[in-house]
Amino acid sequence: MMPNLIDKIGDWNPQLLRELKGRLKFFNVAIAVATSLLLQLVVFLYQFREFPDDKYSLTGTYCRLRKLYEQEPNGVYQQSNQSKIADLNDFLSNNYCPTNEINWQLWWRDHCEYIFLTFSVIFVFTLLVAGTYLLINDLAKEETRGTLNFIRLSPQSETSILTGKLLGVPSLIYLIILVAVPLHLWAGCSAKIAFSYILSSYAILAASCIFFYSAALLFGLVSRWFSGFQPWLGSGAVFLFLFTTMVLASSSSNTLNDSTVWFRLFSGWDTTNYLFPNLFHLSNGSPLKKWQFFYLPLGTSFVSVIGFHLLNLGLCSYGILQALKRCLRNPKTSIISKKQSYFIGAFYQLMIWGFTLQNGKNNYTWDEQVGENFVLLALYNLVLILSLIAVLSPHRQDVQDWARYRHQGVSSRKSVWQDLIWSEKSPALVAIAINLIIVTIPYLVWLSLTSVVDANDGRTWMVNEIDRFKVLLTIALSISLMMIYATIAQLILLLKTPKRSFWAIGTLGAAVFLPPMILEFIGISSWKHSTVWMFTTFPWVAVESAGVTTVFMALLADLSVLALLNFQLTRQVKLAGESATKALLAGR
Incomplete structure (x- = not known):
């Protein structure tokens, strides 16, 4: 029977069979089962330390x-x-x-609940942290041995290879958890926990595994320069994220009425606390009960909470898997295409703005809630745009191929603008501009609908139309700054020097973070010297104290710099696209 099962696995997914054969050996299985049984015994006996x-x-x-x-x-x-x-x-x-x-029935129920909740926490950390380490470490070993290229050349589909990796590499971790599941189920049922809630927690844990494991594979494929430090870096980041969100979810001041909610959902602690309220013993119960998304009361229904959580993890996992398929066959290609970047930008805005607009603290109106979250929204979008600049900007050879041969391919029937919007080898400036427009649309809607209040109210500084115009100019200033950064990155990637990526990342990092850090260090505050801060990455910190003329002049200066940089970029692209014979005859 076992050989038939192995043959069926091999027929369905050869990569999975390869991974299982290398791991499910007698000694490894025995160690995994013994570890799981020992862990169950320790947890069970530990709960008996207060036996009456x-x-x-x-x-x-x-x-x-x-x-x-x-x-x-x-x-x-x-x-x-x-x-x-x-x-x-x-x-x-x-x-x-x-x-x-002694009320033995109550004692058994409470202690069975303690066992259930203890294993729920152990499952999360074991699966996500240990599984992430194993996946990244496996890719690093495949890269070192040279077998990763063999996998890339195999006739299997990308989906088959990735499924085999996701199911096979952490197989021993799965075995440890599966051996502990019967005790976990027994403890939950003995604690009178609804079976539907237990199954929902398993569904969330499975969805979290798919998300984190997919992200681990993507990290392993795109971070080869970290060498042997990759597994520790990836699993350490996951552990730190889980631990931090767990502390936030267990805090007595825990609230879910700002734009950080979306990022906390990936850990699942808040949803687990919603299903099992005694997990963190919060006096006010789970904050998810008051959870809203664009003012829709999702927290009032068990189905909507679980459904939204699974939908969020499913969509994000699908996006990561699409990036994995691109990188698996061709490690030198960009993680996402320009078309995918537009969908990612729109989805990103939908989520962070959806969790911003909810009936939160102090009964603020919707425009005041945006004002309260303005800094967070700006930081999130800054990270998004910088990430897209790093991902979408093509290197010299790609730009050279596009500039030299675009007239010979199918793209010759398209205009240059269509190529700049969709083609992966064309410069990324237009694509970055489109993503900036996507990011800006919610801000423009907010500005057009926000109310101008009395200055004596004290709940917002936007007291007249001039302030509204200043905010609009500041948004335009931020867009121009992002376009300048994107142009600088593209110019550096067109150079012939080695390690252009590191130079581009270092230059952008210095341009983004060094000026505000230096200004703060030497004591030049944003409210006293707003003109200087208008030329940093964070001009919105000085918009309140700056005049309209100051903001407008800073915008003109940025647009002038942007025009000069794009003139230089256009010249470099034309030079890169010249044929070797033409360049030789021209003395270049």
Whole structure:
């Protein structure tokens, strides 16, 4: 029977068969099963450290006489005479709850719940952290041995190869968890937890595994320069993310009414706390009950919470898998295409703005909520645009091929603008501009619909139409700055020097972060020297104290620099596209 099963696995997915044969050996399986059983025994026995015995306190949680004893009007416990404190302590230390008065049913239910919740946390960290490490480490070994190129040349489809990796590489981790599942299910059912909630937690955990494992494979493919440090870096980042979001979810001041909610959803702690309220023992219950998305009350329904969580993880995993398919066959190609970048930008805006617009603290109106989250929204979009610049900007050889041979291919029937929008080898300036437009649209809607309030109200600084115009100019200023960064990156990638990517990343990093850091270090504040801050990456921190003329002049200066840089870029692209004979005759 076993050989037939192995043959069926091999017929369905040869890559999966290859991974399982290398890992599911007798010794490895025995170690995994023993580890799981030992872990279950330790957790089970640990929960018995407070097992009620014949010396269980009369004031203990599970003693049925506790309330009667504490409320007895003539009892020793109620004596307030300070001279009898010693006698009171002696009485309490020598009086224990009778064994037949211990509520064993409640004790078993609570401790089964503790076992269930403990394993729920262990499952998350074990699957996501250990599985991420194994996947990245496996890719690093395949790269070192040269077998990764063999996999790329195999006739299997990309989906088959990736499925084999996702299911086969962490197979021993799956085995450890599967051996512990029966105890986990038994503890949950004994704790009177709804079976549908348990199945929902499993579905969320499975979706989280697909997302994090896909991201781990993508990280392993695009970060070859980290060499042997890749697995530790990737799994460490996952552990830090899970631990940080767990601390946030367990905080008593935990709220989910700002744009950070989307990023916290990937860890699943808030949803797990929604399903099992005793996980973090929050006094106000799970904040997901008040959770909204564009003012839609998603938290009022169990189905909507789980459904939205799975939909979010599913869409993000699908996007990562599409990037994996591109990088698997051709490691030198960009992670995403220009067309995909437009969808990613739109989805990104939908999510961060959806969680911004909800009935949050202080009963703020929707435009005031945007004002409260303005800095966060700007930072998120800055990270998005810089990431797209790094991903979409083609290197010298790609631009040279596009400029030299575009008239010979199918693209010759298209205009240059169509190539700049869709072609992957064309310069990325137009694509970055389109993504900036996508990012800007929500801000323009907010500006057009926001209300101008009385200056004495004190709830927003936008008190007149001039302030609204300043914000509009600042948005245009931010767009021009991003376009300048994109042009600089593209110019560096067109150079003939080695390691152009590192030079581009270093230059952009210095241009983005060094000026504001230097200004803060030497004490040039944004509210006193707004003109200087208008030329940094964060002009919106100085918009309140800046005049309209200052913002407008800064915008003109940025547009002038952008025009000069694009003139130089156009010249470099034309030179790169010249034939070798023409360049030789021209003395170049």
